[in-house]
Amino acid sequence: MTLPKMLRDAKILAQQELAPRVFFLVVEAPDIAQAAEPGQFVQLRIPLGEFILRRPVGVAAVDRKKGSVAFxxxxxxxxxxxxxxxxxxxxxxxxxPLGHGFHMDYEHPLIVGGGMGLSPLLYYAAAMQKKGDVLIGGRSEEEVFWKDLFDELCGEVFISTDDGSLGFKGFTTEYLPKILEDHKYDAIIVCGPDVMMRGIARIAREHGIPCEVSLEKRMACGLGACLSCSIDTTEGKRKKVCKDGPVFSAEEVFL
Structure with missing residues (x-):
């Protein structure tokens, strides 16, 4: 299915610093809010300075009634x-909105994210209407401010920090097997650093759980024309993260 793509000037409604150097941006874009699906992204053009290339940013939230989109x-x-x-x-x-998003037909998925990879997962969690649980990973308590954002969107919220300042002490890949001992999921949805996604995908495969990964690559056009985000797949084919993804089955890509 070909999804609609729109080019719009959008007025900024809010700009808030959530954590050091991490910002929450809300813009008025009614038609994009209506069309955007969880896992998709947009290309933003910055009006100040000599910035030729757009910046790819995942959709973190939409409010269709207000016609707003957040990043x-x-x-x-x-x-x-x-x-x-x-x-x-x-x-x-x-x-x-650009790309293809997550499948929405799971009954009880586990959402796993680290760093800025949690941004597109926020919209997915909201769309699942508390069907899913979430595992949030970070280096320290300061980095898992995401907990407050996911609390109202998920059933259970699991936290892991490298230094043990909040939740489980260790990596998400160390915590996940323990979570799977007590919980059953029909999918694992993951976005974050490649090393984390690789480990999560391996654990999902060992437990026979379908896993979807959202890839982050440098993009110039976002439309599949420049080929800057091309990747090799396990089928031996070349695919473009911007057009064929950014969401792929973990079995389809090399992490």
Missing amino acids: IYRVVGKGTKALAALMPGEVVNILG
């Missing part, structure tokens, strides 16, 4: 620093 992003360079400087009332240009 969570981390300031990592000049482009995202300029984006964070924008104020309510200013405008960003949006291309989207």
Whole structure:
């Protein structure tokens, strides 16, 4: 199915710093809010400075009644620093929604995320209407501020931190087998660092649980034309993360 893509100027409704260098951006984009599906992303054009390429950002939330779309992003360079400087009332240009998202027909999935990979998972959790549980990983308590965002969206919220400052002490890959001893899931949905996704996908395979991964790659166009996000698949075919993904079956891709 070909999904609609729109190019729109969107007014900024809110810009909030959730944690050091992590921002929550809300824009007014009614038609994109109506069309966006969990797991999809948009390409943002930053109006300030000489930023030629758009920035890919996963959809973190939508409010179809208000016609708003929200994104969570981390300031990592000049482009995202300029984006964070924008104020309510200013405008960003949006291309989207792009790509293919998560399957929505699971009855009880486990959502697993780390770092900024949790951003698109937030929209998925909201769309599942508390059917799913979530495992949030981070280096320390400061990095798992996501807990407050997922609390109202999921059944159970599991936390792991590398230093043990909150929840289970260790990596998500160490905590997951313990969770699976006491809980049954019909899918695992994961987004985050490649090393984490690789480990989670392996554990899911060992337990016979379908696993979907959302890949993050550098993108220039977001439309499949520039080939900058091309990847090899286990079938021996080349696919584009922006157009064929960003969500893939874990069995389909090399992590």
